[in-house]
Amino acid sequence: xxxxxxxxxxxxxxxxxNLVLNCSFTDSAIYNLQWFRQDPGKGLTSLLxxxxxxxxxxxxxxxxxxxxxxxxxxxxxxxxxxxDSATYLCxxxxxxSGSRLTFGEGTQLTVNP
Amino acid sequence: xxxxxxxxxxxxxxMGQEVTLRCKPISGHNSLFWYRQTMMRGLExxxxxxxxxxxxxxxxxxxxxxxKMPNASFSTLKIQPSEPRxxxxxxxxxxxxxxxxxxxxxxxxxxxxxxx
Numbered sequence: 001x002x003x004x005x006x007x008x009x010x011x012x013x014x015x016x017x018n019l020v021l022n023c024s025f026t027d028s029a030i031y032n033l034q035w036f037r038q039d040p041g042k043g044l045t046s047l048l049x050x051x052x053x054x055x056x057x058x059x060x061x062x063x064x065x066x067x068x069x070x071x072x073x074x075x076x077x078x079x080x081x082x083x084d085s086a087t088y089l090c091x092x093x094x095x096x097s098g099s100r101l102t103f104g105e106g107t108q109l110t111v112n113p
Numbered sequence: 114x115x116x117x118x119x120x121x122x123x124x125x126x127x128m129g130q131e132v133t134l135r136c137k138p139i140s141g142h143n144s145l146f147w148y149r150q151t152m153m154r155g156l157e158x159x160x161x162x163x164x165x166x167x168x169x170x171x172x173x174x175x176x177x178x179x180x181k182m183p184n185a186s187f188s189t190l191k192i193q194p195s196e197p198r199x200x201x202x203x204x205x206x207x208x209x210x211x212x213x214x215x216x217x218x219x220x221x222x223x224x225x226x227x228x229x
Contacts, residue, residue, distance in 0.1 A: 045220075091218075
């Protein structure tokens with residue numbers, strides 16, 4: 001059974017810092033990995049999608065990397081801003097699980113002004 | 114595109130009552146998913162449809178839960194009878210399968226269900 005773990009569970013940083021969120025998964029036979037952002041009381045917003053054949057994806061100040069063999073992904077946020085405060089979730093799709101996504105429990109990020 | 118649309122946004126009901134949650138996926142998407150989010154268990158897949166056909170309903174907690182997708186633009190998740198432990202946020206998501214390289218899942222804003 002695929003398990004997804006995110007570390008740390010919570011993170012508080014001052015504005016302007018660069019930071020890294022970690023995601024690990026137990027079964028490396030994944031099809032892709034997706035990072036989401038969830039604001040309090042809101043739905044999930046897709047940030048980045050990395051296919052299993054890719055090593056990284058970038059969007060603005062966000063960069064996500066994938067090391068499929070070691071079962072790890074990182075989300076790098078450059079020059080953090082208070083507006084980045086949210087819960088960040090990673091989710092993996094296994095090759096053999098059809099369309100099912102398995103989610104981590106998320107990292108709650110607070111960026112202090 | 115308006116995205117995935119869910120209704121209602123909030124629902125408060127009494128134990129034993131029937132609850133129906135609704136979802137309109139993104140036009141052109143052929144897969145639809147119902148997830149439930151709680152503090153204790155995080156996000157759990159309840160059921161998903163491909164081309165309006167239920168593919169995997171192994172996450173549906175028990176017979177009190179049922180889901181339908183009568184056409185490509187509408188799905189319902191019904192709980193009958195509802196219980197306090199069903200209180201959660203229910204999300205609907207859609208995607209185009211086979212999954213495209215630049216796309217993933219798109220989630221709705223969720224329905225916050227409270228059963229008292």
